[in-house]
Amino acid sequence: MPLTHTASDGSEQQLFCGPTSFVRALWGFDVRVRALPARANEFIPRRPRFVASNLWLPASPLLGVPGSFSDYLFAACAHISAHLRFGAPRFLIKSLKPAQIAIISLLEDARVERLAVAHYPGLKRLWAPYYEARADGVKTSWSLLSRLARALHDDAYVDDDAWVNKGRQLFSEGRAEWHDSSWCRHIGSALGNDLGQMRVQFNAKDYTVEPAYRDDNLGLWQFEREQIEDGTQLESEGVRRVESDVSSPKQRERGEPEAASLLEGSSERASSLRPKATTEVESVARYPEWDYVIGRERPAFCSVKERPVVPGDAARVATALARYAPARKRLERSALRLADRRPLQVRRLLDGDRLDLPAAIETIVAHASETRTDQRVYRRVRFQSEPPALLLLLDLSESLNAVPANTTSTLLELAHSASALLATSLASVAGDLAIHGFSSNGRHDVGYYRFKDFDEAYDDRARARLAGMRAGLSTRLGAALRHAGRALAVRDSRRKLLLVVTDGEPSDIDVHDPKYLEFDAKQATVSNRRLGVNSYCVGLDANAQECVARIFGVGNYSLLDQLESLPQRIAQLYLRLSA
Amino acid sequence: MSAGPLDAYRIRAEPYYLALADEVSLFEAAYAARLPVMLKGPTGCGKTRFVQHMAWRLRKPLLTVACNEEMSASDLLGRYLLEDGATRWQDGPLTIAARFGALCYLDEVVEARQDTLVVIHPLTDDRRLLSLPARSEALQAHPEFQLVVSHNPGYQSALKDLKPSTKQRFGAIEFDYPARAQEIEILVHETALAQDLAERLVSVAEAARRLKGHGLDEGISTRMLVHAGSLIRQGIGAEAACQMALVRPLTDDQDLILALNASVRACL
Numbered sequence: 001m002p003l004t005h006t007a008s009d010g011s012e013q014q015l016f017c018g019p020t021s022f023v024r025a026l027w028g029f030d031v032r033v034r035a036l037p038a039r040a041n042e043f044i045p046r047r048p049r050f051v052a053s054n055l056w057l058p059a060s061p062l063l064g065v066p067g068s069f070s071d072y073l074f075a076a077c078a079h080i081s082a083h084l085r086f087g088a089p090r091f092l093i094k095s096l097k098p099a100q101i102a103i104i105s106l107l108e109d110a111r112v113e114r115l116a117v118a119h120y121p122g123l124k125r126l127w128a129p130y131y132e133a134r135a136d137g138v139k140t141s142w143s144l145l146s147r148l149a150r151a152l153h154d155d156a157y158v159d160d161d162a163w164v165n166k167g168r169q170l171f172s173e174g175r176a177e178w179h180d181s182s183w184c185r186h187i188g189s190a191l192g193n194d195l196g197q198m199r200v201q202f203n204a205k206d207y208t209v210e211p212a213y214r215d216d217n218l219g220l221w222q223f224e225r226e227q228i229e230d231g232t233q234l235e236s237e238g239v240r241r242v243e244s245d246v247s248s249p250k251q252r253e254r255g256e257p258e259a260a261s262l263l264e265g266s267s268e269r270a271s272s273l274r275p276k277a278t279t280e281v282e283s284v285a286r287y288p289e290w291d292y293v294i295g296r297e298r299p300a301f302c303s304v305k306e307r308p309v310v311p312g313d314a315a316r317v318a319t320a321l322a323r324y325a326p327a328r329k330r331l332e333r334s335a336l337r338l339a340d341r342r343p344l345q346v347r348r349l350l351d352g353d354r355l356d357l358p359a360a361i362e363t364i365v366a367h368a369s370e371t372r373t374d375q376r377v378y379r380r381v382r383f384q385s386e387p388p389a390l391l392l393l394l395d396l397s398e399s400l401n402a403v404p405a406n407t408t409s410t411l412l413e414l415a416h417s418a419s420a421l422l423a424t425s426l427a428s429v430a431g432d433l434a435i436h437g438f439s440s441n442g443r444h445d446v447g448y449y450r451f452k453d454f455d456e457a458y459d460d461r462a463r464a465r466l467a468g469m470r471a472g473l474s475t476r477l478g479a480a481l482r483h484a485g486r487a488l489a490v491r492d493s494r495r496k497l498l499l500v501v502t503d504g505e506p507s508d509i510d511v512h513d514p515k516y517l518e519f520d521a522k523q524a525t526v527s528n529r530r531l532g533v534n535s536y537c538v539g540l541d542a543n544a545q546e547c548v549a550r551i552f553g554v555g556n557y558s559l560l561d562q563l564e565s566l567p568q569r570i571a572q573l574y575l576r577l578s579a
Numbered sequence: 580m581s582a583g584p585l586d587a588y589r590i591r592a593e594p595y596y597l598a599l600a601d602e603v604s605l606f607e608a609a610y611a612a613r614l615p616v617m618l619k620g621p622t623g624c625g626k627t628r629f630v631q632h633m634a635w636r637l638r639k640p641l642l643t644v645a646c647n648e649e650m651s652a653s654d655l656l657g658r659y660l661l662e663d664g665a666t667r668w669q670d671g672p673l674t675i676a677a678r679f680g681a682l683c684y685l686d687e688v689v690e691a692r693q694d695t696l697v698v699i700h701p702l703t704d705d706r707r708l709l710s711l712p713a714r715s716e717a718l719q720a721h722p723e724f725q726l727v728v729s730h731n732p733g734y735q736s737a738l739k740d741l742k743p744s745t746k747q748r749f750g751a752i753e754f755d756y757p758a759r760a761q762e763i764e765i766l767v768h769e770t771a772l773a774q775d776l777a778e779r780l781v782s783v784a785e786a787a788r789r790l791k792g793h794g795l796d797e798g799i800s801t802r803m804l805v806h807a808g809s810l811i812r813q814g815i816g817a818e819a820a821c822q823m824a825l826v827r828p829l830t831d832d833q834d835l836i837l838a839l840n841a842s843v844r845a846c847l
Contacts (some may be wrong), residue, residue, distance in 0.1 A: 007768060017794075017834035017835075017838075018833075018835070018837035018838040018841070019838070020788055020834055020835040020838075020839040021793060021834065021838035021839075022837075022841045022842060023785035024789050024790055024793055024822070025787060025789050025790050025839065025842040026607055026842060026845060027784055028789045053802070069838060074837070074838075074841040075742075078841075078845060119782075120782065120845040120846050121779070121846075122779075122843075122844045122845045122846050122847040123845045125844065126841070126844055126845060350770055352658075353653040353654075354658065354659070354713070355658075355659050355661065355666065356655065360666075363661060364661075367663070375661075377661050378658075380651070448682075483701050548836075553831070553832070554831040554832070554833075555831070562593060
């Protein structure tokens with residue numbers, strides 16, 4: 001699977017999860033990978049960039065770079081991580097000329113790569129496809145530097161240029177000094193002077209680092225004025241995000257062009273919705289949130305507020321259910337079977353714990369009367385799989401009010417029917433079923449509603465609460481998953497199942513990075529699993545497949561094409577997962 | 580030494596085992612004191628091989644039971660068989676070991692239902708008694724009998740753990756993946772790979788182990804490395820062998836598969 005996929009609406013979504021894991025696997029430290037902001041002027045080819053352990057990688061394939069994009073990203077990551085592993089404090093520019101800076105950077109690139117290859121010999125093959133310099137053509141500073149880079153990488157490469165060969169010789173003679181980056185400075189300055197004497201022009205503005213997987217060298221140098229453009233130095237301070245909620249001016253400088261516009265839109269929407277939310281709060285629980293950028297949980301970051309549900313008209317539930325009578329019958333029968341938890345005596349087995357006496361006697365009689373004997377004379381106790389404790393968690397964000405194509409009901413009405421069908425049919429195991437919902441309005445306000453709770457009969461009051469289901473605001477999935485996970489974890493069933501119905505990616509008004517909540521939700525699923533709670537997701541948006549798969553894991557989700565069938569599908573799923 | 584029923588369970592040739600620390604002398608001391616032993620550690624790090632090796636070393640027969648949820652007490656103790664119109668009692672593996680004096684090894688003991696495991700309780704304290712209710716027999720364990728169990732605390736959920744009353748009957752030896760030099764030695768011995776290639780495979784494993792808790796539940800085990808090595812010995816290319824034996828069995832997460840594949844290429 002490529003790292004980048006294009007969704008049907010043409011928007012691209014990147015997850016640099018693979019490269020991050022790759023660096024961790026190689027060296028045991030974590031880096032933060034982000035997309036390199038797109039640039040209007042594409043005349044100058046872009047290169048990856050790093051400042052301390054922050055990496056910026058291109059979000060789409062670069063022009064003229066061979067091989068698959070994912071190979072390229074791994075090659076770039078391997079190179080930058082070699083800098084991080086073997087590099088020294090950043091070089092000071094002092095009186096160096098631009099050509100010398102470029103050459104010293106090139107030598108430093110080769111130095112850290114050699115050291116990395118000593119640990120991981122295969123890295124050389126990872127990088128090899130990107131060396132395209134050839135020992136012919138016009139000798140410009142750019143072509144000579146590319147040729148030197150190749151000469152330092154590839155011992156089999158033959159070059160006729162005296163300067164390239166001198167560089168190669170100095171580099172390999174200094175083998176003993178490779179542990180020391182200041183050595184690069186010495187031979188780099190000397191080679192730069194040579195280049196000047198050869199009257200080869202070096203234009204820093206047109207210079208691009210070759211080969212293409214290498215970073216743009218900004219991370220190697222300490223600039224006196226420390227102006228790296230677009231505020232990247234903010235990132236190197238260690239903490240990415242100021243812990244303010246919405247519009248901090250620093251965030252606007254973060255070089256994420258989409259952030260600002262997203263911000264405006266969503267806060268407007270939220271304020272128009274806010275009056276609809278119930279203000280009465282029954283209890284507040286604080287949960288951590290996973291920040292994938294710093295690779296840590298932010299403790300007590302989200303507040304989940306339990307709110308009472310304003311009851312609706314219970315009769316509405318009955319009307320909605322009428323459509324699903326056949327499914328309901330099937331489901332009821334299966335639920336009855338599930339409710340019967342007594343261990344089964346399985347008789348007439350070829351192998352078992354004890355003799356099945358009636359069968360044994362028959363066999364002995366048959367043996368005595370010399371007729372055909374049946375050897376199945378054992379019995380065994382089979383413990384029935386108990387019905388799991390099931391929590392149906394409904395995403396009640398604004399998008400549920402939409403009427404999808406080919407349907408006559410809103411998603412909310414379908415979710416509502418699904419809950420009603422499940423609750424009605426599972427009356428025999430009602431104690432093990434809960435139906436909750438959530439919608440969020442920023443991290444301090446994740447609303448959580450209990451329509452039907454565990455150990456509660458499905459009665460008129462519960463039906464009225466189901467009928468009072470409303471949708472609005474956003475989807476802070478992770479916090480809701482954690483809250484639901486806690487509710488399930490304390491059940492004493494052997495199996496605990498969290499069935500999540502959501503219509504797409506998690507989002508919230510105070511988050512601008514779409515990956516952030518997705519990673520948090522994934523983390524919440526993992527920590528729920530540690531509590532013994534397994535999650536399964538029913539996705540209502542077929543375009544959200546990648547996102548849902550990443551959060552819940554392969555095999556732990558299904559996507560609905562026929563949204564009308566949501567109630568039946570939920571019921572079928574329950575039966576399949578309980579068997 | 581007892582004869583007869585245990586002959587099939589004797590280990591004739593020495594199973595290869597490279598001692599990583601003092602586990603061999605610990606086990607010998609535990610056996611001398613007849614203290615039941617629990618081997619803890621990640622899957623594929625050599626617990627089963629260690630038991631085989633110790634059984635050989637102590638010249639004791641070894642009965643192994645792979646535990647599972649469906650296992651009942653009679654799978655351990657024994658049952659009546661019907662033969663020619665009459666019943667005949669057949670000892671289960673635990674009973675055979677206790678009756679005739681052998682090591683009994685319950686592999687992945689947490690997989691068994693807790694109510695099944697209580698049958699080992701009187702056997703594992705100073706009574707050393709095995710009760711066979713179906714036969715109305717209380718069997719005094721043979722002086723050479725010893726119980727060994729294995730247990731992987733890593734991937735068990737909160738639901739699957741031993742009862743404290745079961746746990747406390749054992750002395751425990753902790754296992755982990757071997758150190759680099761030892762793992763290379765094991766790999767070279769088991770697969771006859773060239774030293775250089777073995778080193779690279781171990782680098783792959785070390786890389787993957789750094790991802791434990793960062794997406795992976797368990798790292799690449801020594802057993803998986805041996806699998807990869809055997810595939811290479813069969814003439815499969817090293818990268819393909821690593822993918823088949825190391826990467827694909829480990830995870831289904833696409834991003835991690837990409838990262839692991841890149842790590843494999845970096846190491847080889």
